[in-house]
Amino acid sequence: MVRFSVSLDRELLEGFDRMRARRGYQCRSEAIRDLIRDKLVETDSQDPMQEVVGSLTLLYHHDTRGLKDTLTELQHHRHGLVLSTLHLHLDHDHCLEILVLRGSSAGVRELADSLSSLKGVLHGRLTVTSTGRRLA
Amino acid sequence: MVRFSVSLDRELLEGFDRMRARRGYQCRSEAIRDLIRDKLVETDSQDPMQEVVGSLTLLYHHDTRGLKDTLTELQHHRHGLVLSTLHLHLDHDHCLEILVLRGSSAGVRELADSLSSLKGVLHGRLTVTSTGRRLA
Amino acid sequence: MVRFSVSLDRELLEGFDRMRARRGYQCRSEAIRDLIRDKLVETDSQDPMQEVVGSLTLLYHHDTRGLKDTLTELQHHRHGLVLSTLHLHLDHDHCLEILVLRGSSAGVRELADSLSSLKGVLHGRLTVTSTGRRLA
Amino acid sequence: MVRFSVSLDRELLEGFDRMRARRGYQCRSEAIRDLIRDKLVETDSQDPMQEVVGSLTLLYHHDTRGLKDTLTELQHHRHGLVLSTLHLHLDHDHCLEILVLRGSSAGVRELADSLSSLKGVLHGRLTVTSTGRRLA
Numbered sequence: 001m002v003r004f005s006v007s008l009d010r011e012l013l014e015g016f017d018r019m020r021a022r023r024g025y026q027c028r029s030e031a032i033r034d035l036i037r038d039k040l041v042e043t044d045s046q047d048p049m050q051e052v053v054g055s056l057t058l059l060y061h062h063d064t065r066g067l068k069d070t071l072t073e074l075q076h077h078r079h080g081l082v083l084s085t086l087h088l089h090l091d092h093d094h095c096l097e098i099l100v101l102r103g104s105s106a107g108v109r110e111l112a113d114s115l116s117s118l119k120g121v122l123h124g125r126l127t128v129t130s131t132g133r134r135l136a
Numbered sequence: 137m138v139r140f141s142v143s144l145d146r147e148l149l150e151g152f153d154r155m156r157a158r159r160g161y162q163c164r165s166e167a168i169r170d171l172i173r174d175k176l177v178e179t180d181s182q183d184p185m186q187e188v189v190g191s192l193t194l195l196y197h198h199d200t201r202g203l204k205d206t207l208t209e210l211q212h213h214r215h216g217l218v219l220s221t222l223h224l225h226l227d228h229d230h231c232l233e234i235l236v237l238r239g240s241s242a243g244v245r246e247l248a249d250s251l252s253s254l255k256g257v258l259h260g261r262l263t264v265t266s267t268g269r270r271l272a
Numbered sequence: 273m274v275r276f277s278v279s280l281d282r283e284l285l286e287g288f289d290r291m292r293a294r295r296g297y298q299c300r301s302e303a304i305r306d307l308i309r310d311k312l313v314e315t316d317s318q319d320p321m322q323e324v325v326g327s328l329t330l331l332y333h334h335d336t337r338g339l340k341d342t343l344t345e346l347q348h349h350r351h352g353l354v355l356s357t358l359h360l361h362l363d364h365d366h367c368l369e370i371l372v373l374r375g376s377s378a379g380v381r382e383l384a385d386s387l388s389s390l391k392g393v394l395h396g397r398l399t400v401t402s403t404g405r406r407l408a
Numbered sequence: 409m410v411r412f413s414v415s416l417d418r419e420l421l422e423g424f425d426r427m428r429a430r431r432g433y434q435c436r437s438e439a440i441r442d443l444i445r446d447k448l449v450e451t452d453s454q455d456p457m458q459e460v461v462g463s464l465t466l467l468y469h470h471d472t473r474g475l476k477d478t479l480t481e482l483q484h485h486r487h488g489l490v491l492s493t494l495h496l497h498l499d500h501d502h503c504l505e506i507l508v509l510r511g512s513s514a515g516v517r518e519l520a521d522s523l524s525s526l527k528g529v530l531h532g533r534l535t536v537t538s539t540g541r542r543l544a
């Protein structure tokens with residue numbers, strides 16, 4: 001661990017401390033580290049070649065004809081990108097499927113687009129995070 | 137199913153068709169439905185009382201002292217909100233945990249904040265989607 | 273000015289320093305202050321009663337019948353919210369109008385919605401910033 | 409103008425109509441066109457070479473030593489990118505400056521970064537829109 005010191009106006013520090021308390025941070029360093037990591041993840045994920053981990057949330061109608069087969073097929077076709085899949089039955093009609101993806105930022109986005117655009121998929125949203133490297 | 141017709145400039149239609157093809161949509165109706173659903177999910181999730189489904193992606197160091205206990209404890213404390221948890225070992229040091237949450241938009245966000253701000257959690261990101269109702 | 277010190281892993285500091293250099297920050301404190309301010313502005317703007325400053329960017333066809341009159345009328349009707357308006361002729365057909373708004377977060381968003389949704393307005397986007405208070 | 413028809417579930421149409429009414433749209437076509445344009449602008453602005461129009465909102469302390477000179481100098485240095493600048497005195501200490509930029513997505517972002525990172529600039533946010541072409 002290394003340290004550096006930050007100088008800032010008292011008023012800004014008070015605002016930071018209030019936000020920190022509301023979000024549950026117990027120490028300033030941890031809150032600052034999270035601000036830095038969040039910015040690094042955001043910046044990294046704009047580079048198409050950067051290796052990222054993504055979680056893709058798909059909401060769909062399980063009884064759409066052919067949908068489950070196509071979902072399975074596309075995942076197998078790009079199986080190198082799919083680490084794991086979690087499936088939940090939300091109610092009689094709706095399924096939630098969460099895919100953990102790992103690969104280049106461009107590859108992950110492309111697979112996410114092709115799954116989200118299938119007929120019967122009501123909502124698809126990709127969250128990009130990091131492989132953990134460089135975030136310490 | 138009902139239908140309505142949309143009038144638009146030819147140039148805008150061409151731009152839409154190009155984007156649609158690139159993202160893998162086979163018909164216009166499905167692409168339009170997705171634009172509508174995405175906007176509905178975005179609008180709904182701004183209402184703190186609206187019931188939502190969220191997936192929270194947490195990246196953390198598994199060997200941070202006390203972290204796994206605190207993560208488990210907080211999830212049990214709010215077990216009504218946590219539908220399921222998927223856990224992956226990314227490498228020697230890093231874990232990825234994805235929690236599927238369901239509850240009021242405000243409750244889901246508050247739990248996500250309190251988990252993401254724990255020391256040892258390197259990155260936390262909440263994706264909000266819908267319970268499926270109203271998206272048809 | 274007050275100071276506090278931040279402890280972090282060497283690898284995370286190196287990532288931060290690279291990002292800082294690329295975005296043109298000359299000292300760490302200034303980059304950290306900007307991360308804090310950005311988060312404060314984001315958090316504040318979610319409170320509907322918080323006073324904010326917004327800039328609304330509108331792109332429109334100047335020859336849409338009645339549009340200029342309606343834009344002017346709506347701005348006059350809510351003149352307490354509109355500090356200033358900048359107008360640019362982008363080409364033969366397209367105008368860019370930037371409105372500086374000041375008021376409650378909810379009021380500013382409502383006016384932005386009602387202007388952006390007018391027929392002939394091709395794109396409307398609201399950026400919310402702060403009145404400067406509390407950002408020091 | 410051309411037309412195409414959209415088929416969708418009655419429930420989704422009702423959700424769309426409610427959202428449309430709340431945001432002030434008088435007809436469905438206009439609301440759909442705005443959803444399409446918004447997605448096109450978002451997609452286009454991810455291409456570094458795409459020509460975009462941006463509005464950069466800067467909030468700053470006018471009495472930070474050297475700031476006004478540096479802001480002016482940087483804008484002159486990249487004068488080809490800066491179409492116009494609007495300046496407001498928010499209160500005794502704070503200024504708001506809005507720059508209308510036009511150029512490649514990458515060039516506009518780079519200038520926005522270098523201005524936002526200056527010491528004394530409290531908040532900088534870039535909004536990217538289109539030149540109007542292709543949005544009809």
